[in-house]
Amino acid sequence: MEALMRVTDTIKSIRETRFSALRAPTEFFDVNRISRPADLNQATHRISYNTRYFSGNYGLIVALLAVYALLTNFLLIFAVLFLVGGFAAINRFAPDPIQVGEHVVTQKSLYTGLFVIGIPLLYISSPFSTFFWLVGASAVLILGHATIMEPGIESEYAQVQESV
Template sequence: MDHLIRISDTVKSFRESRLSALRSPAEFFDYNRVSRPADFTQATTRVTYNARYFSGNYGAIVAVLAVYALLSNPLLLISLGFLVGGFTAINKWAPEPMQVGEHVVTQKSLYTGLFVIGLPLLWWSSPLGTFFWLVGASGFLILGHASLMEPGVESEYSGIQEV
């Protein structure tokens, strides 16, 4: 029961912190505010402002690309499932050593077997290639959007402190 309360609190705090930062699709895809920056300084200023302003939307873009990367690489998905599932199963069903025939199987030997099979499988599924694709694709999309999107009128007042 305590786990359910912690999960509920985690979901609630995630919803309050991250999902409240999402901007509407009409605002995020407002083609009237798209323009080419005049120089590198203006592009840097736009990226700095838009990275904060659209941080929730950019996080959603990274999450969608990560799900796509996992779904388009089924071997990576299988190897991660094997490692996470094996780790969970060993912790849940084999906390104590057990006798199998003439051999005693310990938790340490089960982990060793899991990693001897799982790590080469994970390496073969090319997680580094997927990671660098994710970094490159999300960086291209986010930097492209942030540099082409003009800050709104509210950006002019962002430096003013309330009295």
């Protein structure tokens, strides 16, 4: 029961911190503010401002891409669940050595078997390519959006406050 309360509190704190920074979809997809930057300096300024201004929306994009990457790689999900579930099952059900016929099965031998099967399974499921796809896709989407979106009027006031 206590673990459920901790999970609920964690979800509430994430909602209060991350989702409070979300901007409205009409503001995030405002086609009237789309333009090509004049030079690299302007593009850098836009990226700097927009990544702070739309940080909640960009975090949501990364989360959605991560869910998509996991849902399209069932072997990765299976490998992670196999390792985590096996680790939890060994800790819960086999803390002491077990006599099976003439053999004694220890917790160490169960972990060895789990990792001998789980690590190659995890390697075959290509977690590194999934991670680098996630990084690349997120970077292209976020930097592309941040570059083409003109900062709003409020960005001019932010510059005045920073210089004072």
